[in-house]
Amino acid sequence: MGITIKEVAREAGVSVATVSRVINDSGPVNEATRRRVERAARALRYVPHGAARSLITSKTITLGVLLPDLFGEFFSEVIRGIDQRAQRDGYHILVSSSHRKKSDIEAALQAMSGRVDGLLVMSPDLSIDALQANLPEALPVVLLNCEVKGMQYDTLNIDNFGGALAMSRHLLALGHERIAFVRGASGNHDADERLRGYRVATQEAGMWEAALELDGDFSQASGHEAVRQALAMSPRPSALFAANDAMAIGALSALREAGVDVPGEVAVTGFDDIPISKYLSPPLTTVRVGISELGAQATARLIEAVEENGNRTKRKETAPTHLVVRRSCGMHPENSP
Amino acid sequence: MGITIKEVAREAGVSVATVSRVINDSGPVNEATRRRVERAARALRYVPHGAARSLITSKTITLGVLLPDLFGEFFSEVIRGIDQRAQRDGYHILVSSSHRKKSDIEAALQAMSGRVDGLLVMSPDLSIDALQANLPEALPVVLLNCEVKGMQYDTLNIDNFGGALAMSRHLLALGHERIAFVRGASGNHDADERLRGYRVATQEAGMWEAALELDGDFSQASGHEAVRQALAMSPRPSALFAANDAMAIGALSALREAGVDVPGEVAVTGFDDIPISKYLSPPLTTVRVGISELGAQATARLIEAVEENGNRTKRKETAPTHLVVRRSCGMHPENSP
DNA sequence: TTGTATGCGTTATCAG
DNA sequence: CTGATAACGCATACAA
Numbered sequence: 001m002g003i004t005i006k007e008v009a010r011e012a013g014v015s016v017a018t019v020s021r022v023i024n025d026s027g028p029v030n031e032a033t034r035r036r037v038e039r040a041a042r043a044l045r046y047v048p049h050g051a052a053r054s055l056i057t058s059k060t061i062t063l064g065v066l067l068p069d070l071f072g073e074f075f076s077e078v079i080r081g082i083d084q085r086a087q088r089d090g091y092h093i094l095v096s097s098s099h100r101k102k103s104d105i106e107a108a109l110q111a112m113s114g115r116v117d118g119l120l121v122m123s124p125d126l127s128i129d130a131l132q133a134n135l136p137e138a139l140p141v142v143l144l145n146c147e148v149k150g151m152q153y154d155t156l157n158i159d160n161f162g163g164a165l166a167m168s169r170h171l172l173a174l175g176h177e178r179i180a181f182v183r184g185a186s187g188n189h190d191a192d193e194r195l196r197g198y199r200v201a202t203q204e205a206g207m208w209e210a211a212l213e214l215d216g217d218f219s220q221a222s223g224h225e226a227v228r229q230a231l232a233m234s235p236r237p238s239a240l241f242a243a244n245d246a247m248a249i250g251a252l253s254a255l256r257e258a259g260v261d262v263p264g265e266v267a268v269t270g271f272d273d274i275p276i277s278k279y280l281s282p283p284l285t286t287v288r289v290g291i292s293e294l295g296a297q298a299t300a301r302l303i304e305a306v307e308e309n310g311n312r313t314k315r316k317e318t319a320p321t322h323l324v325v326r327r328s329c330g331m332h333p334e335n336s337p
Numbered sequence: 338m339g340i341t342i343k344e345v346a347r348e349a350g351v352s353v354a355t356v357s358r359v360i361n362d363s364g365p366v367n368e369a370t371r372r373r374v375e376r377a378a379r380a381l382r383y384v385p386h387g388a389a390r391s392l393i394t395s396k397t398i399t400l401g402v403l404l405p406d407l408f409g410e411f412f413s414e415v416i417r418g419i420d421q422r423a424q425r426d427g428y429h430i431l432v433s434s435s436h437r438k439k440s441d442i443e444a445a446l447q448a449m450s451g452r453v454d455g456l457l458v459m460s461p462d463l464s465i466d467a468l469q470a471n472l473p474e475a476l477p478v479v480l481l482n483c484e485v486k487g488m489q490y491d492t493l494n495i496d497n498f499g500g501a502l503a504m505s506r507h508l509l510a511l512g513h514e515r516i517a518f519v520r521g522a523s524g525n526h527d528a529d530e531r532l533r534g535y536r537v538a539t540q541e542a543g544m545w546e547a548a549l550e551l552d553g554d555f556s557q558a559s560g561h562e563a564v565r566q567a568l569a570m571s572p573r574p575s576a577l578f579a580a581n582d583a584m585a586i587g588a589l590s591a592l593r594e595a596g597v598d599v600p601g602e603v604a605v606t607g608f609d610d611i612p613i614s615k616y617l618s619p620p621l622t623t624v625r626v627g628i629s630e631l632g633a634q635a636t637a638r639l640i641e642a643v644e645e646n647g648n649r650t651k652r653k654e655t656a657p658t659h660l661v662v663r664r665s666c667g668m669h670p671e672n673s674p
Numbered sequence: 675t676t677g678t679a680t681g682c683g684t685t686a687t688c689a690g
Numbered sequence: 691c692t693g694a695t696a697a698c699g700c701a702t703a704c705a706a
Contacts, residue, residue, distance in 0.1 A: 002450070002473035004683055015693045020685060027686095028691055047473050050451030051397065052683035054388040055698045061448065062431070070420055072612070076413030083407055083434050092448060094399070094431050097420050111398065111429060113339070114387030114699085115452070136339035136384050220616050249616050256618035275409070276613060279557050279586050281593035341699055352677045357701055364702090367675060389699035392682050451683085 003044045012040035023048060054114070061090060063302060064116035066108060067097040068123050071219075072246050073274040074291060078144075081295025082120060089303050091117075099123065102130060109134040118306040120144055120298055140305035144298045145190065154305065156298045160190050160271075163287040164197025167241060167269055172205050176239040176267065179207065182216040182226040182251065184243035191218070194243045194271060212237060216247050223250025230266075231258055238266060245270035245277050248284055340381045349377035360385060391451070398427060400639060401453035403445060404434040405460050408556075409583050410611040411628060415481075418632025419457060426640050428454075436460065439467060446471040455643040457481055457635055477642035481635045482527065491642065493635045497527050497608075500624040501534025504578060504606055509542050513576040513604065516544065519553040519563040519588065521580035528555070531580045531608060549574060553584050560587025567603075568595055575603060582607035582614050585621055 005023075009016045014033060021027040022037040029037075040046075054060045063086050067075060079095070086093050094116055096108040105123065112119065113136050121131065122144035131153075135141065143155040171179050181198045184191025195213070202208040211233065214226040223242050227250075230237055242248035248270030255262050262268055262282060270277065270286035277284040342360075346353045351370060358364040359374040366374075377383075391397045400423050404412060416432070423430050431453055433445040442460065449456065450473050458468065459481035468478065468490075480492040508516050518535045521528025532550070539545035548570065551563040560579050564587075567574055579585035585607030592599050599605055599619060607614065607623035614621040 002475055005685095006683080016684080017686085017693060017695095018691090021692090024685080030691060033691085045470070045472075045474060047447050047450040047471065049392075049683050050448065051388040051391040052451060052698090053685075054452075055386075055392055055683080055700090056685045058698075060388065060452075062452070070413065070417040073410050073413060076407065076410060076416075079413075079416070079432075080407040083432065087433070087435055092431055092433055092445075094429055095416075095420065096424070096429055098424060108429075110384050111387065113384040114389060115391075115397075115399070133382070134384065135382075137382060138339055220613070224616070249613065253616040253618050253620075276557070276586065279561070279590040280617075281590050283590075342701095343699080353700080354677060354679095354702080355675090358676090361701080365675060370675080386699050389682090390701080392684090392699080393701050395682075 002049070003046045004049070005046070008037065008041050008044055008046045011044060012037045060115055060117050062092045062094050062116045063299065063306075064094045064112040064119040065096070066099070066105070066112075066119065066121045066123055067095065068099065070097045073276055074244070074246070074272055077274060077291035078122070078295040081292030081297075082299045084292070085296040085299035086303070091303065105130060106134045113139070118142070118302045120302055121146065140302060142298050142302040142305065144294070154301055156294065156301065158190065158289045158294065160193035161197045161200075163271060163289065164194040164241075164243075165201050166197075167271070167287050168198045168201030169205075171239045171241065171267065171269065172201060172207065174239075174267075177207055178209075178212065178235060178237040179239040179241055180212045180214055180226075180230045180233075180237035182214045182223055182240065182242040182247050184247075185217045188218075191243055198241060216243060218244050218246060220246045220250035220253075223247030224254040225250075227251045227254035227258070231260070236266070240266055240268050242268070242270050245272040245274045245284060245286055248286065249276075249280065252280060252284065339386065340383045341386070342383070345374065345378050345381055345383045348381060349374045397452055397454050399429045399431050399453045400636065400643075401431045401449040401456040402433070403436070403442070403449075403456065403458045403460055404432065405436065407434045410613055411581070411583070411609055414611060414628035415459070415632040418629030418634075419636045421629070422633040422636035423640070428640065442467060443471045450476070455479070455639045457639055458483065477639060479635050479639040479642065481631070491638055493631065493638065495527065495626050495631065497530035498534045498537075500608060500626065501531040501578075501580075502538050503534075504608070504624050505535045505538030506542075508576045508578065508604065508606065509538060509544065511576075511604075514544055515546070515549060515572060515574040516576040516578055517549045517551055517563075517567045517570075517574035519551045519560055519577065519579040519584050521584075522554045525555075528580055535578060553580060555581050555583060557583045557587035557590075560584030561591040562587075564588045564591035564595070568597070573603070577603055577605050579605070579607050582609040582611045582621060582623055585623065586613075586617065589617060589621065 005016050005019050009019045014037060018029060018033060019037050021029045022034050065082060069075060083093055094112060099105040099108060118140040120142050123146065141153045143153050145157055146155065168179065179202060183195055199208060214229055216222040216226055223246065230240060240251055242251055248268055251268055252262060255266060260266055270284050272291060273286045273288040274291065277286050342353050342356050346356045349356065351374060355366060355370060356374050358366050359371050402419060406412060420430055431449060436442040436445060455477040457479050460483065478490050480490050482494055483492065505516065516539060520532055536545060551566055553559040553563055560583065567577060577588055579588055585605055588605055589599060592603060597603055607621050609628060610623045610625040611628065614623050
């Protein structure tokens with residue numbers, strides 16, 4: 001057990017109230033006394049107990065972050081954006097990831113209660129119901145890239161559909177007639193929407209073909225594998241649109257191994273715009289979504305809700321906002337087939 | 338404010354003690370009563386208040402993680418390793434990063450107190466003194482990749498020197514006579530040690546030359562820039578050893594832009610072995626350190642210390658361990674100049 | 675099997 | 691300016 005405020009008070013010959021005033025710089029305190037208290041605190045290596053503090057102030061200066069996984073640069077970027085914004089406003093982040101089972105999520109949610117002032121949730125598999133059932137009524141929540149089922153929570157979504165649609169149209173405009181698409185993880189909301197964008201674009205151009213849709217799971221390895229299938233097709237696709245950058249990178253490496261010229265023979269595009277994309281050769285063309293900004297923006301919204309909540313203004317006087325992050329395509333692969 | 342145990346007790350017509358027993362499954366309780374309590378709890382959406390719980394049990398089931406930054410895949414991997422291990426043992430992680438100023442670190446350290454059961458610190462710039470001054474006496478700490486100044490804390494270090502030494506010797510053994518080295522961030526402990534390994538190897542072979550040491554700061558951009566300098570030299574180096582993978586990736590892209598064949602004309606090697614390295618073309622040769630395992634191992638050690646600490650066994654009955662993570666080189670670039 | 679009462683370390687509200 | 695003292699929400703000896 002550490003040193004408590006009580007021991008500091010005794011050491012300094014004052015009451016705990018005075019020590020508290022000195023520590024928090026709240027209320028008036030004689031300069032000499034202040035000095036005595038500070039010296040005592042330092043001598044004893046006193047550090048205030050966070051949990052006790054939270055209990056009485058009902059503030060934790062901490063934001064809970066629920067993530068599905070921590071693989072690859074995508075989540076790294078999201079966390080970075082979140083952390084940066086949080087830090088800027090003096091908040092910490094309590095991270096919990098890799099929740100496969102529903103019970104895991106519930107446990108995490110429960111464990112967060114009383115330890116965080118707000119919650120940032122990015123869990124495609126999580127239902128709103130599960131959230132509601134395991135969350136204290138009053139906790140502000142921002143949903144990041146979750147399927148919006150109700151309107152009760154603030155949400156922030158990547159424009160998956162629009163991005164994929166625009167990129168597909170772009171490729172079509174370049175004259176590509178056979179565009180292969182590497183799907184994301186099955187059942188994943190992002191994956192579904194991107195696929196939908198691809199389908200709408202290719203179907204409206206009369207270029208859709210079931211065989212051109214390749215399996216994938218967002219991993220580099222699956223992108224690598226998809227290329228093998230694509231190369232076996234005849235006629236061979238002239239463009240490959242991967243549902244995320246990681247798969248595009250895997251695809252790129254497989255194409256090189258196979259001695260296929262990129263983008264000469266096959267154009268490759270991704271989705272996400274993770275930082276490393278710029279340093280690949282050739283630079284990966286990708287739908288830009290501003291990942292870290294996404295995290296930062298969501299965090300900003302959450303903090304706003306948290307502090308607003310602090311004013312006990314009945315909460316929810318402001319309607320939930322539903323933002324969609326616009327994206328732009330890196331319109332790069334100028335090679336027409 | 339959320340629902341408290343008291344309200345559940347009233348709703349169920351029992352005392353708070355009974356509710357507590359039901360929630361924690363501690364102590365005996367009549368089956369019928371249990372049912373009543375559970376129903377009441379569910380009806381009210383009761384979720385125990387974490388801070389209050391921590392206060393009385395002096396357990397937070399949370400590990401604090403102090404990181405210097407969150408850039409790139411390296412830290413992403415470290416966090417992943419930490420989080421996985423933590424989760425496996427039922428702990429959460431409270432992350433705090435980007436501490437440039439000393440005051441930032443102190444603030445973070447203080448804010449963690451009472452909110453975590455142990456601390457994982459990876460901060461090359463942090464002095465042991467600063468740690469001691471701002472940490473409760475009793476908090477278990479594991480230092481990850483920090484310069485070991487004293488023996489008071491458990492530490493886990495990458496074998497930076499050994500890895501760089503081995504890689505440099507490997508390149509020399511392949512016949513390279515002019516090996517350029519891209520330094521890491523100045524003042525960084527890891528960077529210094531890797532540089533030292535390179536120097537010892539090249540000097541003992543009589544191949545060291547001041548001009549071959551290039552500036553860098555661990556960023557991809559700096560690797561990119563370093564290549565421009567290297568290419569301007571004459572005679573041109575036949576190998577480039579970057580102090581981390583990110584810079585090696587930047588170097589790779591610059592070399593491609595310049596039309597230089599890798600590894601034909603210039604061999605490129607890195608340090609860290611971040612996951613993406615495998616998918617570059619050509620695959621990046623790198624010193625393998627098992628980043629996520631590093632995080633996992635450190636976490637395991639910390640949890641051990643935490644739980645040992647729980648038994649109030651006076652703490653520190655076990656001597657601090659100082660592990661050095663062995664590394665191996667990816668002995669890949671078989672091209673001799 | 676259940677309830678009462680105490681205390682965890684702080685901050686906040688009042689008197690003095 | 692300072693000091694008692696009551697919360698905060700919960701777990702737990704101890705009584706019943």
